[in-house]
Amino acid sequence: MIEGLKDTILKYAAEGGDMLDVIVGQKDAKDKILASLLAGHHTLIEGPPGVGKTTMAKHIAAAMPPITVVADCPYHCDPQSPVCPRCKAKAAAGEELTPATISGEQRFVRLQGSPDLTAEDLLGDIDPTQAFKYGPQDYRVFLPGKLLKGNRGIVFFDELNRVTEKLQNALLQVLEEGIATIGPYDVDYPAGFMMIATMNPRERAGVEELSDVLLDRFDVVKMGYPETTDMEKSIILKHGLKIDGVQVSDKVLDSVVTLVRSTREDPWRKEMDQPASVRAALSLYEKVQAMARLENRLEASVADVRKVASSSLGSRIKPSPESKFYDDPFKLIEELVSNVLEE
Numbered sequence: 001m002i003e004g005l006k007d008t009i010l011k012y013a014a015e016g017g018d019m020l021d022v023i024v025g026q027k028d029a030k031d032k033i034l035a036s037l038l039a040g041h042h043t044l045i046e047g048p049p050g051v052g053k054t055t056m057a058k059h060i061a062a063a064m065p066p067i068t069v070v071a072d073c074p075y076h077c078d079p080q081s082p083v084c085p086r087c088k089a090k091a092a093a094g095e096e097l098t099p100a101t102i103s104g105e106q107r108f109v110r111l112q113g114s115p116d117l118t119a120e121d122l123l124g125d126i127d128p129t130q131a132f133k134y135g136p137q138d139y140r141v142f143l144p145g146k147l148l149k150g151n152r153g154i155v156f157f158d159e160l161n162r163v164t165e166k167l168q169n170a171l172l173q174v175l176e177e178g179i180a181t182i183g184p185y186d187v188d189y190p191a192g193f194m195m196i197a198t199m200n201p202r203e204r205a206g207v208e209e210l211s212d213v214l215l216d217r218f219d220v221v222k223m224g225y226p227e228t229t230d231m232e233k234s235i236i237l238k239h240g241l242k243i244d245g246v247q248v249s250d251k252v253l254d255s256v257v258t259l260v261r262s263t264r265e266d267p268w269r270k271e272m273d274q275p276a277s278v279r280a281a282l283s284l285y286e287k288v289q290a291m292a293r294l295e296n297r298l299e300a301s302v303a304d305v306r307k308v309a310s311s312s313l314g315s316r317i318k319p320s321p322e323s324k325f326y327d328d329p330f331k332l333i334e335e336l337v338s339n340v341l342e343e
């Protein structure tokens with residue numbers, strides 16, 4: 001458990017406040033994530049892109065209290081018990097470690113899962129010359145990787161399922177035993193972080209499975225699209241840009257949301273491998289205002305929605321192989337518009 005996280009969650013719980021109010025709706029997912037963090041477990045959020053997973057993780061970090069670190073140490077070493085080679089060397093030489101304070105917001109690091117990510121990038125590397133000189137177990141041999149930047153904070157690992165099986169195994173070892181195997185060496189790994197990882201829904205094409213043993217190290221929480229039309233409307237009003245004073249009436253906003261949500265519901269859902277995300281809805285909302293402005297109007301209309309829908313959503317969805325518009329997502333959106341929006 002990292003410093004201050006438990007107290008922060010309990011403080012909100014005692015006051016009856018919503019610690020994750022930055023996310024509209026999703027009460028069930030939010031409760032489960034907080035419970036899992038409170039229990040000191042790493043969390044894996046499974047859900048489509050654009051539902052606020054990053055925002056939520058950042059928000060959790062920002063709610064945490066400041067901590068005292070060694071000044072200028074990128075790994076946020078505790079001056080009382082440093083973990084990185086540089087601070088350890090200083091401490092061993094009897095040098096004083098200058099303290100500094102960092103905010104909760106700074107106790108956050110984001111890692112992007114990809115097949116190119118290597119164990120050395122993530123966990124660190126061994127300096128062969130130093131290893132020869134001091135032996136492989138010496139702290140001076142270890143060159144920390146990106147993961148250690150999340151020391152004493154939240155490590156947000158986006159799309160964890162996109163990393164290689166080899167890296168999954170290396171990470172498992174760190175989470176399980178606090179040991180990283182780097183090349184031929186076993187290094188004691190100071191795994192003083194909480195991990196919030198994400199993966200795309202398993203039914204989506206191109207998604208690798210996470211190994212069962214790695215999944216076993218996480219509490220899995222499912223997060224979906226905003227539950228209701230009204231919730232999605234408030235998300236858009238909260239996060240969407242207002243373009244140059246253009247008014248968007250409730251009727252126009254409604255048509256934006258209806259259109260986007262139809263891509264996620266039958267009968268249109270089966271035409272899509274990937275339906276439109278919340279980000280797609282935001283983009284359409286902004287584009288509609290821009291179109292009105294371009295035509296010197298200060299009020300957007302449903303006709304604007306109809307006009308920009310295809311160019312705005314076409315690149316943000318993926319037709320399924322069974323769809324007759326498999327090759328032409330733009331045409332698929334045009335078809336959707338003419339069926340879903342009233343003339």
Ligand SMILES: [Zn+2]
Pocket residue numbers: 070073074075076077082083084085086087088
């Ligand atoms: Zn350090």
